[in-house]
Amino acid sequence: MILEDRDKKNIKKKGGDSDLRYLSPLKIETKLEKKYCFFEKSNIKYIDYKDPTFLIKFLNAQGKILPRRITGTRQKNQNKLNSAIKRCRQIGLLPFVTDDLR
Numbered sequence: 001m002i003l004e005d006r007d008k009k010n011i012k013k014k015g016g017d018s019d020l021r022y023l024s025p026l027k028i029e030t031k032l033e034k035k036y037c038f039f040e041k042s043n044i045k046y047i048d049y050k051d052p053t054f055l056i057k058f059l060n061a062q063g064k065i066l067p068r069r070i071t072g073t074r075q076k077n078q079n080k081l082n083s084a085i086k087r088c089r090q091i092g093l094l095p096f097v098t099d100d101l102r
Helices: 002-014 052-058 075-090
Strands: none
Touching: 052 075
């Protein structure tokens, strides 16, 4: 009996079952737009590594290369893009790491 009284007091201190609040489910809107390859749509055959303003579109704020699942580019074009960005970094037109690129 003593344990039961203590448990009741603890429940009352914590707020009990009557004070429980339930969150409503979040409404998450998903993108309905289909991803497409920017290079296929624009009919770009060659990705120029000497054009850093174009390559910045495919980098995040820290200077990391955005993955295919975000940009929607094909594997073939993503490989060309990666090598172009790496070459541009190597010759000094793009930074390797930065705090705020955009």
